[in-house]
Amino acid sequence: MSSVNGSGSGGGVGAEQLALMREGVRKAKGERAKPGTWRGAALAGELPVARVLVDKGVLHLDRLFDYAVPAELDAVAQPGVRVRVRFGAGRGKVRGGRREGGGLVDGFVVERVARSDYSGPLAALAQVVSSEVVLGPELLALARGVADRYAGSLADVVQLAVPPRSARAERKASPAPLPPPAVPSAGGWERYENGAAFVEALARGGAPRAVWNALPGSGWGEEVARAVGATLASGRGALVVVPDGRDVGRVDAALRDVLGAGRHAVLTADAGPEKRYREWLAVLRGSVRAVVGTRAAMFAPVRDLGLVVVWDDGDGSHSEPHAPQPHVRDVLLLRAAQSKCGFLLGSWSCTVEAAQLVESGWARPVVARREQVRSAAPLVRTVGDQDLARDEAARAARLPTLAWQAVRDGLRDGPVLVQVPRRGYVPRMACAQCREAARCRHCAGPLEGKDGGGLACGWCGRGEMAWRCPECGGVRLRAQVVGARRTAEELGRAFPTVPVRTSGREQVLDTVPGVPALVVSTPGAEPVAEGGYAAALLLDGWAMLGRPDLRAGEEALRRWIAAASLVRGQEEGGTVVVVAEPTLRAVQALVRWDPVGHAVRELAERAELGFPPVSRMASVSGRAEAVAAFLAVAELPPEAEVLGPVPVPVTPAGRPRRVGGPPPGERWERALVRVPPGRGGALASALKAAQVARMGRGSGGEEGRVWVRVDPADIG
DNA sequence: AGCACGCCGACT
DNA sequence: GTCGGCGTGCTC
Numbered sequence: 228m229s230s231v232n233g234s235g236s237g238g239g240v241g242a243e244q245l246a247l248m249r250e251g252v253r254k255a256k257g258e259r260a261k262p263g264t265w266r267g268a269a270l271a272g273e274l275p276v277a278r279v280l281v282d283k284g285v286l287h288l289d290r291l292f293d294y295a296v297p298a299e300l301d302a303v304a305q306p307g308v309r310v311r312v313r314f315g316a317g318r319g320k321v322r323g324g325r326r327e328g329g330g331l332v333d334g335f336v337v338e339r340v341a342r343s344d345y346s347g348p349l350a351a352l353a354q355v356v357s358s359e360v361v362l363g364p365e366l367l368a369l370a371r372g373v374a375d376r377y378a379g380s381l382a383d384v385v386q387l388a389v390p391p392r393s394a395r396a397e398r399k400a401s402p403a404p405l406p407p408p409a410v411p412s413a414g415g416w417e418r419y420e421n422g423a424a425f426v427e428a429l430a431r432g433g434a435p436r437a438v439w440n441a442l443p444g445s446g447w448g449e450e451v452a453r454a455v456g457a458t459l460a461s462g463r464g465a466l467v468v469v470p471d472g473r474d475v476g477r478v479d480a481a482l483r484d485v486l487g488a489g490r491h492a493v494l495t496a497d498a499g500p501e502k503r504y505r506e507w508l509a510v511l512r513g514s515v516r517a518v519v520g521t522r523a524a525m526f527a528p529v530r531d532l533g534l535v536v537v538w539d540d541g542d543g544s545h546s547e548p549h550a551p552q553p554h555v556r557d558v559l560l561l562r563a564a565q566s567k568c569g570f571l572l573g574s575w576s577c578t579v580e581a582a583q584l585v586e587s588g589w590a591r592p593v594v595a596r597r598e599q600v601r602s603a604a605p606l607v608r609t610v611g612d613q614d615l616a617r618d619e620a621a622r623a624a625r626l627p628t629l630a631w632q633a634v635r636d637g638l639r640d641g642p643v644l645v646q647v648p649r650r651g652y653v654p655r656m657a658c659a660q661c662r663e664a665a666r667c668r669h670c671a672g673p674l675e676g677k678d679g680g681g682l683a684c685g686w687c688g689r690g691e692m693a694w695r696c697p698e699c700g701g702v703r704l705r706a707q708v709v710g711a712r713r714t715a716e717e718l719g720r721a722f723p724t725v726p727v728r729t730s731g732r733e734q735v736l737d738t739v740p741g742v743p744a745l746v747v748s749t750p751g752a753e754p755v756a757e758g759g760y761a762a763a764l765l766l767d768g769w770a771m772l773g774r775p776d777l778r779a780g781e782e783a784l785r786r787w788i789a790a791a792s793l794v795r796g797q798e799e800g801g802t803v804v805v806v807a808e809p810t811l812r813a814v815q816a817l818v819r820w821d822p823v824g825h826a827v828r829e830l831a832e833r834a835e836l837g838f839p840p841v842s843r844m845a846s847v848s849g850r851a852e853a854v855a856a857f858l859a860v861a862e863l864p865p866e867a868e869v870l871g872p873v874p875v876p877v878t879p880a881g882r883p884r885r886v887g888g889p890p891p892g893e894r895w896e897r898a899l900v901r902v903p904p905g906r907g908g909a910l911a912s913a914l915k916a917a918q919v920a921r922m923g924r925g926s927g928g929e930e931g932r933v934w935v936r937v938d939p940a941d942i943g
Numbered sequence: 944a945g946c947a948c949g950c951c952g953a954c955t
Numbered sequence: 956g957t958c959g960g961c962g963t964g965c966t967c
Binding site: 276278279281283290291292293294295312313314315343345347348349350 | 965
Binding site: 944945946947948949950951952953954955 | 956957958959960961962963964965966
């Protein structure tokens, strides 16, 4: 035996030595060598070391652990398979002559290598769970990219990307793949500039990238299906991610119409673990080349990816709630780059991020001509404060005359949609005169009313003594509060002969018949009406615009447009009345039906103010000392700017704890870190390095833990 | 997170 | 001499 153990060599360990190592350690400790779990068994001849991603907590950020590969597992222990390994503390317990280093944990073989850099004795793989290669090179690279982008751990991302195993699903053979279909016609894409060119490029095997502003109506599902069909025709696969189950159903039906049965898989969370894994395996094995699904499907292992599609990227359900909270749009952007495939972002509305993809030249806009938009969209009218003040009837009936008339006229020949706000929106401070949001003069964060009175910035915490509106010079502020649900109820009473149906969180209606009815719905739950609604009444203006959120305008417009898209075009008499100040940018954009213009202007403003997505931000939250210690340790890029920390609102007792929020009773702080464009990668790696550095020493366990979130969703 | 190791004070 | 307090550090 050449050495007692490998620790002195420091230069890696050869295969022959591995077999001797455990014994060497024993003898060094003066113990008698006894049969171990693998000692004595032959090792794999080639590449006897497996680098394993251990699926255990987040304590070891992104580290791989080396294990010896016994000869009998050589063939199956391929990169990408699930394994079980012993993983535990210290030297391990010696019990009954057998070394047991902790319990068995799950993991994935990431790589097979000839030698290990680890200087201690290697344990052997305990078990190869199945020979199915579930974490192949492409998925691994994607998971790495997502982990890097979000300063998160590879293990966390892999947990999101690879569904739990079901042995029964794995045993069943997946059906043989169908040959590529014929190229479908461009269909509805002809209505858009660059539309037909986009699908033709896909059919030719190209990788076009587009931001598509869809015309109102339900045609989008079919357009998505045709883009998928064109990609399949080129011999490649396609992936479509939509916000919810209703949209999955729509795209599923459209794919069946355009492509026929058996060409696509549906991946949704509510399918149940076995069915979900079976569908996922059919995709992994290449039995089906196209996928439609909700958020988790963004990682679907589609073979030869030719196109990724995200529909309605502004919808909140595209944000993954689990660490590191990646967003579907960003994951698909990463996939498009890594797989060099086509990219399609479609929406009736437009996010600033989508606008940025076009402005930067990365994607081409696919938009309909103006006159096409005008005839497809309903006529939009506004009711503002001044109208309300002049309107005697409105004050009496709590319903503006114009709105009342629109409902009455609409009910003559079809259903009328009434959009009411959900409860729980936080009021923010705004200029009492012009309604401009009150922002911090130092960092442009939102001003909030302090508990003891007075104003302070929600980002950097600086107090504001002498606020003055930069728009109109006003000095008085008002808090925005709303309550419009009652208005909708009163509306029902005003039209007693008409049935009232509701759709909301508790019960979401999918469709309603094309007969006169009042359909009261919260945003996002609007049923589709057969033949389209005759009119819509949008009553949640202030609730939506009054939120202390950077996206308040964009989000209000997105929800209004989503509701208004279900209304008949103005040529068929479709009318929308929005109760909101007509001078506001989002309201004007709705009237002009110009979500893209709105997003472009928002983007320019964000660039000027140093807001995301032009700058990149990350939040660090935890106990005050922990946040301070973290920031002290972190070697942030020199351009980074730290805002705050400021106190985080406490979690009220009994209320469920928010993800990354303080447990009830604890006082937390949050700091924001922002970097200029192009430095997002540097910020993420610095944050990750700081987390690793603080792991263990000086972190004080749970007390010292901080939450790091890249692209936080809820920054004022 | 667990869990073992180790360095110090009180005990048979 | 040795049992066990918990502070520290590692897990291939």
